[in-house]
Amino acid sequence: MAQSAAAAGQDSAVVLLYHHVSEDTPASTSVTPEQFKTHMTWLAENYKVMPLQDITEALKNKQTLPENAVAVTFDDGYRNILENGHPVMQSLKLPYTVFINPDEIGRLKNQLSWDDVKAMHKDGVDFANHTLDHLHMLDRHQDESKEAWLERVWQNVEEAEKKLTAQTGESLKYLAYPFGEYNKTLADKLAKEGYTGFGQHSGGISSYxxxxxxxxxxxxxxxxxxxxxxxxxxSLGMPVTHNDIDNPERTARVIDETLSFTTNSDDVGLPRAACYYQGESLPVNINGKTLSYTLNTVLPVGRSRINCTAPSNSQNGRYYWFSQPFFISGEDGTYPD
Known part of the structure; x- marks a missing residue:
């Protein structure tokens, strides 16, 4: 059954990703304390900021959400989250989740300590898994088999979850992939073990x-x-029912393909859709509820992605958003930071 326009807003949410709240940290992953306060104040006035767990579980179970549901997340567990971000969230009574690396906690001055984590958790902050030590999960050791690789990285995930549970008394079984890197084998393992995974590509989320x-x-x-x-x-989560790409990790850098995805909503304005790769517009073709795009390029080593957006037919100013990441290792089987 096609998704109705009325249901679209109640079947969508947006998750925001932050790292640092500081003026003295890398600009690419930082917001200043003033910027963060501006973001959160605006969210508190205009959106329903909800715990990440409430949003994901509602969507998994196809339950309705407020039309303006948003979750706030941080990666890496930096101390400036506590110093500059936490007071803002507490004053506005906004929930949030921090994905941390247990083996990094308390190791450096710029990291949260376990005492910090416990105090923040007591204040209502959720903590979740970002692996033990922020490894590149797709890195392969020399002569390492696929089976040995998966066993190694999954042992890392499980050990991190055990340490989180021991310190906080809570196991969400949520994993934020370091650097946003994952492949089909790893995603299938998450599903088998009952985990929910989070990337670093863009877009709204929905029950689809x-x-x-x-x-x-x-x-x-x-x-x-x-x-x-x-x-x-x-943004609204693109209700994708089929995607030609089932594995974002690729072995060949050269790509010359026409790829497609199919949606399940009359509210998605596909005739007005646009797709972009590295800021460049891609040729698109629409056939009913299927959008095809052609990509002819050399993918960079590391991470890249395609973003496609289509306006909502019923909600002015809102766009459905679909993002397809690609991951390519270097010749030695490893990934750059």
């Missing part, structure tokens, strides 16, 4: 989303500007 790789909008660095961020926060 892949719950082993949910997108999050970065809101720091060059993405911190409020005008474009407001448009992204208003």
């Amino acid at each position: 989303s892949d719950f082993t790789a949910l997108p999050r909008f970065p809101a720091a660095g060059r993405f911190a500007n409020m005008a474009p961020l407001k448009v992204k926060i208003a």
Whole structure:
């Protein structure tokens, strides 16, 4: 059954991704304390900021959400989250989730300590898995088999979850992939073990989303500007029922393919859709509820992605958003930071 326009807003949410709240950290992953306060104050006044767990579980179970549901997340567990972000969230009574690396906690001065984590958790902050030590999960050791690789990285995930549970008394079984990197084998393992996965590609989420790789909008660095961020926060999860790409990790850098995805909503304005790769517009073709795009390029080593948007037919100013990441290792089987 096709998704109705009325249901679209109640079957969508946006997850925001932050790292640092500081003026003295890398600009690409930072918002200043003033920027963060501006973001959160605007969200508190205009959106329903909900716990990440409430949003994901509602969508998994096809339960309705408020039409303006948003979750706030941080990666890496930096101390400036506590110093500059936590007071803002507490004053506005906004929930949030921090994905941390247990083996990094308390190791450096710029990291949260376990005492910090416990105090924040007591204040209502959720903590979730970002692997033990922020490894590149797709890196292969020399002569390492696929089976040995999966066993190694999954042992890392399980050990991180055990340490999180021991310190907080809570196991969400949520994993944010370091650097947003994952492949089909890893995603399938998450599903088998009952985990929900979060990437670093963009887009809204819906009940049609892949719950082993949910997108999050970065809101720091060059993405911190409020005008474009407001448009992204208003995004709707693209109701994709079929995607030609089932594995974002590729072995060949050269790609010359026409790929497609199919939607399940009369509200998606596909005739007005646009797709972009590295800022360049791609040729698209629409056939009913299927959008095809042609990509002819050399993919870079590391991470890249295609973004496709289509306006809502019923909600002016809101766009359905679909993001397809690609991951390519170097010749030695490893990934750059």
